[in-house]
Amino acid sequence: MLRLTLGLVTVFAFSVIIFSTFSFLPGDFATEILGQSATKSAVKALRAELGLDKPPVTRYFDWLGNVFQGDFGSSFSGRSKVQGDQGDRSREVVGLIIPRLKNTLFLTGVAAMLAIPLSLILGISAALYRNSYYDRSATGVSLVTVSSPEFFTAYIFILLLATLFPVFPTIATVDEDTTLVERFYRTALPVFTLTLITMGHMMRMTRSAIINILSSEYIEMAKLSGSSRYEVIVKHALPNAWAPISQVIAINLAYMLIGSVVVEYVFNYQGIGRLMVGSVYNRDLPVVQACALIFASTYVILNLIADLIGIISNPRLLYPK
Amino acid sequence: MTSNKSKELLLEMKNIHIDGFSDERWHKILKGVDLTLYRGEILGLIGESGAGKSTMGKAAMGYTQPGCKIINGEVNFNGIDLAKLTEFEKRKIWGTKISYVAQSAAASFNPAHRLMDQTISASNRLKINPTDVLKKDAVQLYESLQLPDAENIGDRYPHQVSGGQLQRIMTAMAMSPRPELIIFDEPTTALDVTTQVEVLSAMRSIVDKFNTAAIYITHDLAVVAQMADRIKVLRYGEEVEEAETRDMLSNPKEEYTKSLWSVRSLIKPEETNQDYILSIKNIDAAYGSSKVLYDVSIDIPKGKTVAIVGESGSGKSTTARVITGLLPQSSGEIIFDGKKLSPKLEQRSKEELRKIQIIFQMPDTAMNPRQTVDEIIGRPIEFYQGIKGKERESKVIELLKMIELDETFLDRLPSELSGGQKQRICIARALAANPDLIICDEVTSALDQIVQEGILKLLQKLQKDLGVTYIFITHDIATVKAISDEIVVMYQGEVVEQGLKSKILNPPHPEYTELLLSSVPEMDPDWLTSLLNKRSS
Numbered sequence: 049m050l051r052l053t054l055g056l057v058t059v060f061a062f063s064v065i066i067f068s069t070f071s072f073l074p075g076d077f078a079t080e081i082l083g084q085s086a087t088k089s090a091v092k093a094l095r096a097e098l099g100l101d102k103p104p105v106t107r108y109f110d111w112l113g114n115v116f117q118g119d120f121g122s123s124f125s126g127r128s129k130v131q132g133d134q135g136d137r138s139r140e141v142v143g144l145i146i147p148r149l150k151n152t153l154f155l156t157g158v159a160a161m162l163a164i165p166l167s168l169i170l171g172i173s174a175a176l177y178r179n180s181y182y183d184r185s186a187t188g189v190s191l192v193t194v195s196s197p198e199f200f201t202a203y204i205f206i207l208l209l210a211t212l213f214p215v216f217p218t219i220a221t222v223d224e225d226t227t228l229v230e231r232f233y234r235t236a237l238p239v240f241t242l243t244l245i246t247m248g249h250m251m252r253m254t255r256s257a258i259i260n261i262l263s264s265e266y267i268e269m270a271k272l273s274g275s276s277r278y279e280v281i282v283k284h285a286l287p288n289a290w291a292p293i294s295q296v297i298a299i300n301l302a303y304m305l306i307g308s309v310v311v312e313y314v315f316n317y318q319g320i321g322r323l324m325v326g327s328v329y330n331r332d333l334p335v336v337q338a339c340a341l342i343f344a345s346t347y348v349i350l351n352l353i354a355d356l357i358g359i360i361s362n363p364r365l366l367y368p369k
Numbered sequence: 370m371t372s373n374k375s376k377e378l379l380l381e382m383k384n385i386h387i388d389g390f391s392d393e394r395w396h397k398i399l400k401g402v403d404l405t406l407y408r409g410e411i412l413g414l415i416g417e418s419g420a421g422k423s424t425m426g427k428a429a430m431g432y433t434q435p436g437c438k439i440i441n442g443e444v445n446f447n448g449i450d451l452a453k454l455t456e457f458e459k460r461k462i463w464g465t466k467i468s469y470v471a472q473s474a475a476a477s478f479n480p481a482h483r484l485m486d487q488t489i490s491a492s493n494r495l496k497i498n499p500t501d502v503l504k505k506d507a508v509q510l511y512e513s514l515q516l517p518d519a520e521n522i523g524d525r526y527p528h529q530v531s532g533g534q535l536q537r538i539m540t541a542m543a544m545s546p547r548p549e550l551i552i553f554d555e556p557t558t559a560l561d562v563t564t565q566v567e568v569l570s571a572m573r574s575i576v577d578k579f580n581t582a583a584i585y586i587t588h589d590l591a592v593v594a595q596m597a598d599r600i601k602v603l604r605y606g607e608e609v610e611e612a613e614t615r616d617m618l619s620n621p622k623e624e625y626t627k628s629l630w631s632v633r634s635l636i637k638p639e640e641t642n643q644d645y646i647l648s649i650k651n652i653d654a655a656y657g658s659s660k661v662l663y664d665v666s667i668d669i670p671k672g673k674t675v676a677i678v679g680e681s682g683s684g685k686s687t688t689a690r691v692i693t694g695l696l697p698q699s700s701g702e703i704i705f706d707g708k709k710l711s712p713k714l715e716q717r718s719k720e721e722l723r724k725i726q727i728i729f730q731m732p733d734t735a736m737n738p739r740q741t742v743d744e745i746i747g748r749p750i751e752f753y754q755g756i757k758g759k760e761r762e763s764k765v766i767e768l769l770k771m772i773e774l775d776e777t778f779l780d781r782l783p784s785e786l787s788g789g790q791k792q793r794i795c796i797a798r799a800l801a802a803n804p805d806l807i808i809c810d811e812v813t814s815a816l817d818q819i820v821q822e823g824i825l826k827l828l829q830k831l832q833k834d835l836g837v838t839y840i841f842i843t844h845d846i847a848t849v850k851a852i853s854d855e856i857v858v859m860y861q862g863e864v865v866e867q868g869l870k871s872k873i874l875n876p877p878h879p880e881y882t883e884l885l886l887s888s889v890p891e892m893d894p895d896w897l898t899s900l901l902n903k904r905s906s
Binding site: 268271272 | 427430432434460461462463464465468469471473476477478479480481482490491494526528529542
C-alpha cells in the first residue's frame with residue numbers, strides 16, 4: 049500500500065518536472081507556426097487560443113485536471129496557419145497517441161517475450177556451469193551487447209540481415225491493415241535489436257543472483273540431502289532469486305520502451321518514440337508531455353510490479369511472524 | 370557403551386588427506402586422519418575452529434566443500450568407497466543413507482519452502498512411501514522431538530519458528546528417511562544454554578530410538594560428553610587422541626586436550642565495594658513500539674567487573690546500548706561518576722563519551738578493514754586527547770605492548786590478524802580513550818577456548834594495572850566464573866537478581882537462575898541424564 053502511494057507520488061513529481069521542463073524550453077509554438085514575420089497581435093491571439101498566456105502554475109493544473117479525465121488536450125500541429133480558418137485539423141492527443149502506443153507495445157512485447165525467457169535460460173545455465181567455456185563466452189558476448197549503443201546494434205542487423213543476406217526488410221512501417229504475420233516479419237529487425245540490447249543485462253543479473261544464492265548454506269544442505277543439480281537450481285535457488293530477477297526485468301522492460309525511441313527512428317516504425325521525437329521538433333507540447341508522462345508511468349508501474357513479485361515470492365514478507 | 374568389537378562396522382575412513390584452496394594457493398586441511406564407526410554408535414569429533422572437524426564430518430559423506438578436494442584416503446561406508454563414487458551415485462546415498470544436520474538451522478533451511486516439504490523431500494526421493502505416509506511419520510518425529518503443535522508446525526515457513534525448534538525440525542528431516550548415519554555439525558553451538566539442553570536431549574533420544582549411528586562435531590567438550598560413546602580430538606588437521614568418553618574426561622592424555630577446557634579452570638576471587646561508578650535506575654527502553662527493557666536497575670562498583678548474563682533476547686545487549694547512549698531510554702536515569710548522563714548520545718560531552726567505551730562481539734566487523742592497526746588505535750588517541758605525530762605513535766606502541774603485541778603490528782590491516790589478535794586490537798582501541806568503564810559485549814564468544822583464556826587473562830591484568838571497570842555481557846557461565854565480581858541475571862528484559870558471584874552461583878536461586886545455571890553442560894557424561902530425571906520429577 050505504501051509502495052502504491054509512493055508510486056503515485058513519483059508519477060506526480062514526474063508530471064511536475066515534465067511540465068516545467070517544457071515550459072522552460074526556449075521559443076514557443078506560436079512563433080514557430082506563424083513564422084518570423086508574424087505580427088505581434090497574431091502571435092498573441094494564437095497564444096491566447098492555446099492557453100499559453102496563462103501563468104505556468106494555472107496551465108499545469110488545467111493540464112493535470114484534464115489528464116485525470118483521460119484528456120491530454122489537443123495537438124498543436126495540424127492547426128491552420130490562417131487566422132480565422134474554422135476548419136481546425138488539429139487532433140486530440142489521445143487519438144494521436146493510442147495507435148502509436150499500440151505499435152510500440154507490440155514491438156516491445158514481442159521483444160520481451162523473446163528476451164526474458166532466453167536470458168533466464170542463458171543466465172541460469174551460465175550459473176550452473178560457472179567458469180566453463182560456455183559461461184565465459186556467454187558473459188563475454190553479453191558484455192559486448194550491453195555496451196554497444198542500440199543504433200549500432202540496429203545497423204549491424206541491417207547490414208547482416210537486410211543488406212548482405214536480404215531476409216528481413218529494413219523499413220518496419222506498419223499500419224492498421226497489416227496482418228499479424230506480416231507485422232512479425234516487418235518488425236523482426238527492431239525486435240532483434242531490442243532483444244539483444246536488453247538480454248545481456250538480464251542474463252548477467254540472473255546469473256549473478258543465482259550464483260549469489262548458490263553460495264548460501266541451504267544450497268549446501270540441499271546438495272547434502274541428495275538433490276540433483278537441476279533440483280538445486282530450480283527448486284532451491286530460483287524461488288529465492290525471483291525478487292532480484294524481477295527487478296532487473298522491470299528495469300529492462302522500461303529500458304526497452306525508452307530504447308524504442310532510437311530503434312523506431314532507425315527502422316522508421318510508427319511507434320510512440322518516433323511520435324515523441326517528431327513532436328519535439330514541432331514544439332508540440334501536449335504530445336511531448338503526454339509521451340513523457342506515459343514513459344514515466346511505465347517505469348513506475350513496472351517497478352511496482354517487480355516489488356509485488358518480490359513480496360509474493362518471499363514468504364518472509366508474505367507471512368510475517 | 371558396550372565394547373565396539375561386538376558391533377558391526379559401518380564407516381571406516383582411512384588416511385584422509387584433504388586440501389583447500391584459499392588465498393591463491395592450496396592448504397592442507399586434513400593430514401591423514403582415520404576414523405571408524407560402528408552401527409548405532411555415536412562418535413564425538415572435537416577441536417577448535419580450523420582443526421578440520423567439519424571437513425572430516427563432510428568427508429564422511431564423500432563430500433567436500435567447493436574449493437576443497439580429497440587428495441588421498443578411503444571412505445568405506447557399508448563397504449563402498451564413497452571417495453570413488455561419482456556425484457550421481459553419491460546423491461543416492463546423501464540425504465537417505467547418510468544425512469546431515471548443520472550448525473545454523475536458520476540459514477540451512479530454504480526460506481522459500483514450508484518446513485514439512487523440506488522435512489520429507491529426501492524421503493520422497495526414495496519413492497518407497499507415499500507422501501501422506503511420510504507426512505504422518507514426520508508429525509510423529511516432531512512429536513518425539515517435543516516440538517509444540519507437531520500437527521501443524523510443518524505448515525510454517527522457517528522464519529516463523531524459533532532457532533531451537535528449527536534445529537529439532539532439521540533433526541526430524543535428517544531422521545525422516547531413517548538413515549544409517551547422521552552427521553551433526555555443531556548443531557547446538559548457535560543456541561542458548563537453556564535451549565541447548567532441550568535440543569540435546571531430543572536429539573539423543575531419537576538417535577537412541579532408531580539406533581542410528583552418528584558423528585557429533587562440536588568444540589564444546591561438555592556437550593560432546595553428553596552425546597558420544599567415543600571422542601576423537603582433532604588439531605591442525607591431525608588426530609590428537611581418541612578414547613571412550615569416560616576415559617577421555619577422567620584421564621585426558623595429551624596436554625592439548627587438557628587445555629581445551631582451561632577457561633573452566635580460570636578463577637577470580639571476588640571483590641566489591643559500595644563506590645558505584647555507574648548506576649542505572651528504573652530504565653525502560655524500546656525499539657520502536659516493542660518494549661525490550663522493563664524497570665532495569667543495576668549498580669556497577671568502581672574498578673570491578675560486573676557480568677550481565679542471560680539468553681538471547683534477555684535485554685543484556687540493549688542495556689549496553691542504553692548505557693552508551695546508542696539507544697535513549699524512554700524513562701529512568703543513568704548516573705555516571707556522580708553525574709546524570711543525558712539519554713541521547715549527541716547531548717553527551719566528549720569527556721563523558723571518552724569515559725565509557727565498548728568492545729564488540731565480532732572484531733571482524735568492528736574494525737574498518739581498510740585501516741591499519743596504527744590508524745585504528747591512533748584515532749581515539751587523537752580524537753579524545755589531542756595527541757598527534759610522534760607522540761601519538763609512541764602512545765600506540767605503548768598500548769600494543771599493554772595488549773601483549775608489539776610495534777611490528779602497526780602497519781597491518783585487520784585481515785592480516787588472527788581472531789584473538791583482532792580482539793586485542795579492539796581492546797587497545799577502547800583503552801586508547803583512557804576510559805573509566807569498558808563494556809565488553811560477548812567479547813569472547815566468537816573465539817576458541819584457548820584464545821578466550823588469553824583474552825580473559827589480559828582483561829584481568831589490565832584491570833589490575835589501570836583500575837578500569839568492566840561490564841561483561843555474556844551468555845557463557847564459564848566465562849562469568851572466570852572474570853566477574855558481581856553478576857546480574859537478566860530474563861525477558863528484566864533483572865532477575867544482582868549480587869556477588871558467590872551469592873548468585875550458589876543456591877538458593879530464583880527459578881530462572883536455577884534453570885539457567887542447571888542448563889550449563891558439565892564435564893560429566895551422566896549430567897544430561899540426571900538433569901532430565903531431576904527436571905521431570
